[in-house]
Amino acid sequence: MMMQIFISKMIMPGLLALLLLLLSSLLSVRGGESYAAINCRKHTASLVDFGGVGDGKTSNTEAFRRAVANLSAHAADGGVQLVVPEGKWLTGSFNLTSHFTLYLEKDATILASQDESEWPQVAVLPSYGRGRDAPGGRFSSLIFGTNLTDVVITGNNGTIDGQGAYWWDKFKKEELNLTRPYLIEIMYSDQVQIAYLTLVNSPSWFVHPIYSSNVFVQGLTILAPVDSPNTDGIDPDSCTNVRIEDCYIVSGDDCIAIKSGWDQYGIKFGMPTKHMSIRRLTCISPDSATIALGSEMSGGIQDVRAETILAINTQSGVRIKTAPGRGGYVKDIFVKGMIMKTMKYVFWMTSTYNSHPDPGYDPKALPVIQGINYRDMVAENVTYSARLEGIEGDPFTGICISNVNISLTEKPKELQWNCTDIAGVTSNVTPTACDLLPEKKPAIDCPFPTDRLPIEDVEMKMCSVPHNYVR
Ligand SMILES: *[C@@H]1O[C@H](CO)[C@@H](O)[C@H](O)[C@H]1NC(C)=O
Ligand SMILES: *[C@@H]1O[C@H](CO)[C@@H](O)[C@H](O)[C@H]1NC(C)=O
Ligand SMILES: *[C@@H]1O[C@H](CO)[C@@H](O)[C@H](O)[C@H]1NC(C)=O
Ligand SMILES: *[C@@H]1O[C@H](CO)[C@@H](O)[C@H](O)[C@H]1NC(C)=O
Ligand SMILES: *[C@@H]1O[C@H](CO)[C@@H](O)[C@H](O)[C@H]1NC(C)=O
Ligand SMILES: *[C@@H]1O[C@H](CO)[C@@H](O)[C@H](O)[C@H]1NC(C)=O
Ligand SMILES: *[C@@H]1O[C@H](CO)[C@@H](O)[C@H](O)[C@H]1NC(C)=O
Ligand SMILES: *[C@@H]1O[C@H](CO)[C@@H](O)[C@H](O)[C@H]1NC(C)=O
Numbered sequence: 001m002m003m004q005i006f007i008s009k010m011i012m013p014g015l016l017a018l019l020l021l022l023l024s025s026l027l028s029v030r031g032g033e034s035y036a037a038i039n040c041r042k043h044t045a046s047l048v049d050f051g052g053v054g055d056g057k058t059s060n061t062e063a064f065r066r067a068v069a070n071l072s073a074h075a076a077d078g079g080v081q082l083v084v085p086e087g088k089w090l091t092g093s094f095n096l097t098s099h100f101t102l103y104l105e106k107d108a109t110i111l112a113s114q115d116e117s118e119w120p121q122v123a124v125l126p127s128y129g130r131g132r133d134a135p136g137g138r139f140s141s142l143i144f145g146t147n148l149t150d151v152v153i154t155g156n157n158g159t160i161d162g163q164g165a166y167w168w169d170k171f172k173k174e175e176l177n178l179t180r181p182y183l184i185e186i187m188y189s190d191q192v193q194i195a196y197l198t199l200v201n202s203p204s205w206f207v208h209p210i211y212s213s214n215v216f217v218q219g220l221t222i223l224a225p226v227d228s229p230n231t232d233g234i235d236p237d238s239c240t241n242v243r244i245e246d247c248y249i250v251s252g253d254d255c256i257a258i259k260s261g262w263d264q265y266g267i268k269f270g271m272p273t274k275h276m277s278i279r280r281l282t283c284i285s286p287d288s289a290t291i292a293l294g295s296e297m298s299g300g301i302q303d304v305r306a307e308t309i310l311a312i313n314t315q316s317g318v319r320i321k322t323a324p325g326r327g328g329y330v331k332d333i334f335v336k337g338m339i340m341k342t343m344k345y346v347f348w349m350t351s352t353y354n355s356h357p358d359p360g361y362d363p364k365a366l367p368v369i370q371g372i373n374y375r376d377m378v379a380e381n382v383t384y385s386a387r388l389e390g391i392e393g394d395p396f397t398g399i400c401i402s403n404v405n406i407s408l409t410e411k412p413k414e415l416q417w418n419c420t421d422i423a424g425v426t427s428n429v430t431p432t433a434c435d436l437l438p439e440k441k442p443a444i445d446c447p448f449p450t451d452r453l454p455i456e457d458v459e460m461k462m463c464s465v466p467h468n469y470v471r
Contacts, residue, residue, distance in 0.1 A: 054087020
């Protein structure tokens with residue numbers, strides 16, 4: 001029964017997407033291409049108008065920069081969409097502007113340059129205090145935006161290829177003095193949409209919205225080798241109102257990592273991630289989590305709702321990562337409807353994630369972990385059901401786990417539920433949980449909010465690219 005509902009939930013959006021795709025390809029024959037977005041634009045331009053050359057060799061960095069600078073003049077007059085046509089468009093980092101859509105045609109690929117002079121240096125993030133890879137500055141992300149309103153990066157499943165091997169290699173050899181670029185970073189912005197694209201081989205994290213609100217991430221296919229370093233899929237960081245749906249992610253790090261700043265810098269900046277919805281995610285990540293909360297969570301994480309999640313050959317399901325020194329909190333987390341196949345851990349909470357920005361952190365800054373709710377899950381071929389490790393004198397409380405069936409691998413670990421410094425309850429969970437999570441009688445369902453977040457009800461508009469801009 002549960003499985004049936006789950007499967008129909010997974011399949012229906014797929015059928016819908018297929019219908020939309022068919023519809024849009026029919027439309028593209030006669031009247032251009034249509035796509036769903038938070039806002040449509042009055043004006044359209046092509047990268048070619050600004051001298052772009054899609055031969056995979058010529059640098060388009062100046063073409064992109066010229067285009068954005070020129071087109072920003074239309075922001076107040078109904079906005080503008082910049083079309084990237086079929087071809088391979090090599091470029092370094094460029095910035096976006098407000099009331100702007102970057103639209104990639106189906107066979108358009110933006111290829112990230114491997115020439116470091118095409119990647120300007122930007123300041124470290126105030127909530128991190130330093131770069132993640134190196135103490136100094138950072139390379140600007142391939143596609144970057146700051147202090148924007150209403151910005152869309154989308155297309156007919158075009159590709160953005162970070163050509164990350166160059167950066168992974170330098171990172172592994174410790175030859176970088178600056179932190180690697182992300183593929184897409186949008187900072188201090190409101191009304192942000194990143195959708196319907198294929199993103200491959202980011203130098204580091206793929207999609208990093210930070211200090212932003214009303215963020216939509218939809219229909220992304222994100223692909224990186226499962227051994228590539230720090231290739232997190234989507235990292236909402238100090239953001240409010242975030243909706244992530246219909247994404248397929250194969251990566252070398254967490255598929256989704258929810259963050260809010262690092263130790264004393266994150267505590268001081270004090271900007272949480274909250275009111276977030278994740279739906280219909282498929283994740284493959286053998287060494288990382290399906291959804292991680294942290295490890296940088298010093299500004300707090302609250303009110304995250306996740307449902308209809310499929311994880312295959314992934315290290316863990318939802319994982320909380322923290323440590324003394326982080327401060328902050330992870331509260332009111334709700335997850336339901338998750339299928340997991342071949343997992344090392346189903347449930348994992350780590351309280352010793354001891355990477356710190358510098359020695360200035362305060363070891364007495366203890367995180368508060370409270371109100372963590374998991375229900376309606378099936379996991380098979382599992383090595384450990386749960387490793388739940390709170391902090392001595394700072395237990396993780398209000399844990400609730402219900403209606404979860406876990407079947408084990410041929411060689412499971414003897415201690416299936418390893419619990420320390422935690423408190424909560426379970427109901428209808430197999431194998432039976434640890435004594436710190438006693439079985440509730442009579443049986444209960446762990447809570448999941450019955451209200452909807454305003455961002456879940458925002459409807460997309462149907463926009464179009466005129467026929468003379470599409471092949
Ligand atoms: C850029 O903007 C100027 C001024 O609005 C305009 O004259 C010009 O044609 C635009 N387009 C390009 C391709 O430079
Ligand atoms: C992009 O924006 C950043 C931050 O405002 C700025 O430092 C950088 O110079 C901009 N790059 C370009 C090409 O305009
Ligand atoms: C962007 O917004 C932040 C926060 O409001 C502000 O501190 C910063 O100065 C702004 N930057 C620019 C380039 O306007
Ligand atoms: C987009 O392209 C990727 C890579 O080719 C493919 O796996 C995915 O199914 C495509 N998505 C859609 C909606 O066509
Ligand atoms: C980066 O670090 C190396 C040593 O690891 C040094 O030789 C080089 O000058 C540094 N480059 C910059 C731009 O600071
Ligand atoms: C777990 O197994 C029980 C007993 O077979 C069943 O009633 C329940 O629906 C299953 N739960 C899920 C999430 O499939
Ligand atoms: C089960 O998990 C083990 C690793 O623990 C893996 O080697 C094996 O291929 C998995 N079996 C199936 C049927 O997926
Ligand atoms: C149980 O968890 C603790 C803390 O995470 C760890 O140190 C210990 O080795 C684990 N025990 C077993 C038997 O896995």
